[in-house]
Amino acid sequence: MDNKHEVVVVGGGYAGVMAANRLTQRDDVRVRVINPRRVFVPRLRLHQLVGETHEAVVDYEDILAEQVELVVDSVTRIDPAARTVVLDGGGEIAYDYLIYAVGSGIPTPPVPGAAEFAYPVATLEAAQRLRSVLLDTPMTASVTVIGGGPTGVETAAELAEQGRKVTLVCGSSLVPYLHPKARRTAHKYLAKLGVAVIEGPEAAVTEVTRDAVRLGADWTLKSDLTIWTAGFGVPDLAGRSGLRTDAAGRLLTDETLTSVDDDRIIAAGDCSAPSDLPFRMSAYVAYCLGAQAADTLLARLAGEQARPVDLAFPAMCLSFGRDAGIYQLGHKDETAMRLYFGGAVGKKLKEIACEAGIKHLAAEAKKPGSHRWFKDGTYRPARLRAQSDGTAVPVA
Ligand SMILES: Cc1cc2nc3c(=O)[nH]c(=O)nc-3n(C[C@H](O)[C@H](O)[C@H](O)COP(=O)(O)OP(=O)(O)OC[C@H]3O[C@@H](n4cnc5c(N)ncnc54)[C@H](O)[C@@H]3O)c2cc1C
Structure with a gap:
């Protein structure tokens, strides 16, 4: 027994990989990522896979820190009381802390047929x-x-x-x-x-x-x-494991991304709903929340107060085939600015944004703790106050 803190990361997407890499700042933490595939899926390329312009896979070797172990399997249940996860392939893994990063997937269409x-x-x-x-x-x-x-x-x-x-x-x-x-x-x-x-x-x-x-x-x-493609679906693992979720099935957390039911469980990415006010589902948000989740856990291990999440969503980008794109800049209240870039420039910026996700994960693997992100500052706290007072949501 080497007395390391055992951390299990459920889900090897943007959020899970970023969190796992960042946790390697400490030598006394053993990190295992459980993911059903041996390859990382940059889901923002899946339409390109359909259109045969990209394979939409990346080797974990290129983005996961060497010290992190990849377990190729699916978690079928989390047992928060026993602090174990049950694997689809059989067996269980015990943890001291769990990062819940199962992402999103196929929506359930609400119409017949x-x-x-x-x-x-x-x-x-x-x-x-x-x-x-x-x-x-x-x-x-x-x-x-x-x-x-x-x-x-x-x-x-x-x-x-x-x-x-x-x-x-x-x-x-x-x-x-x-x-x-x-x-x-x-x-x-x-x-x-x-x-x-x-x-x-x-x-x-x-x-x-x-x-x-x-x-x-x-x-x-x-x-x-x-x-x-309408709507979104979230794995029901949290709900099935007795953890509270929002109406869509995202794990309910406080502003440090810690489960409202269990301070050993921290969520990040598409499957998280901090204060029941989830962030926009996106790769950028997912890897920033992954970094935040790791920071929360690292603070807890150091006996310090974890900081509340502070993250702004700066832009949305869209591709229109291989030659045109739109890069839409946004306000902090998640409304769009008049300013956007279109055409070949928009397309180039979209491509840079897609690649940036992979580059940030790889950079964090090499230099854990290095990822920085756009801060919100005052807008989210004001939205949270408005949510609890039942008043109008402020505009940035
Ligand atoms: C076609 C398409 C285009 C998109 N375009 C953009 C875009 O342009 N820009 C943008 O920012 N975002 C885009 N997105 C959204 C973006 O891909 C997601 O928001 C992002 O992938 C979320 O990251 P994540 O880490 O939370 O989850 P995911 O990337 O979904 O990763 C979660 C991982 O957890 C695994 N997992 C699930 N359940 C379990 C389990 N029980 N046990 C173990 N592992 C499990 C999954 O298999 C997956 O590998 C797009 C999505 C799609 C589908």
Whole structure:
């Protein structure tokens, strides 16, 4: 027995890898990352996997610190009382502290037929399956992408650029986060690629069948292949393990990212809901929260007070195939600025942002403790006060 603090990180995505790497600042901590795959999945490339422009995998060797052990398995249950995790492959691992970083995945579509007939994109396996289905689907077939968020737009653009006939059904509006000016540009890029965009009140999907998508009560759109990207899903591991979650299934934590039920469990990334006021789901937020989760644990081990999370979401970026992009700058209140970069510059900035995630993980592996992020300062504390007072949310 070497008396090391045993830390188990559940999930080897952006949040889990960043947290694991950062924890190696201390020699008396043994870190194990449990993840179902032997490779890291940069999920923000999954639409490119579908469009055959990227494989969407990275070797853990390139981003995980040498001292961190990778256990290729899935956790089926956390037992907070016994401080163990149960593995799908059999057996248990004991921990002193657990970082909960299981991310997000495939949404459960709320309309009849969608789970059966529409293909999701949001996990490696789902994207690989969709790509192989597309390989057997004639180029003349009609493809409908449901969901006007970034995943839907990027997937639609990628397939249209291949020469496919794509309709994008957006719901109320195309990428609601975008500033109206940037949204007009997004429409222009999609039109140039030949994507037919349906948005507004009539764009509510009510049913998916084998060869059609029904909108509202009486509009039927022929669809040889339907792709579902709307909404998001979160693994239900926390809830199944008796830990409190928000309505979507994200682990409820305080502002240091510590579970409200157990101070040995710290959450980060898409699966965390600090103060029931979760951050935007994104790779950038995930690896910054991963760093914060590690800092909370390191403070606890040092007998110090952990600091509350302080993180701003500075920008959103979208690709429209391989030649155009939009890099939308944002205010601290998560509304979009008028300022955005489009065209080749937007595309270049999007590519830099995608690569930056991997570079930050690799940098933290080599120099743990080095990652820095954009601070919010006052906006989140004001939002939290407004949440507890029941008053209006302040604008930055
Ligand atoms: C098509 C697409 C495009 C996107 N584009 C962008 C973008 O442009 N910019 C951006 O910032 N974000 C984008 N995102 C979102 C971004 O990918 C996620 O927000 C980010 O991956 C979240 O990181 P994470 O570490 O929280 O979780 P994940 O990256 O989801 O990693 C979680 C890991 O935990 C593993 N896991 C799950 N359950 C268990 C279990 N029980 N036991 C062990 N391991 C488990 C998973 O397999 C996974 O490896 C996109 C997402 C998609 C799908």
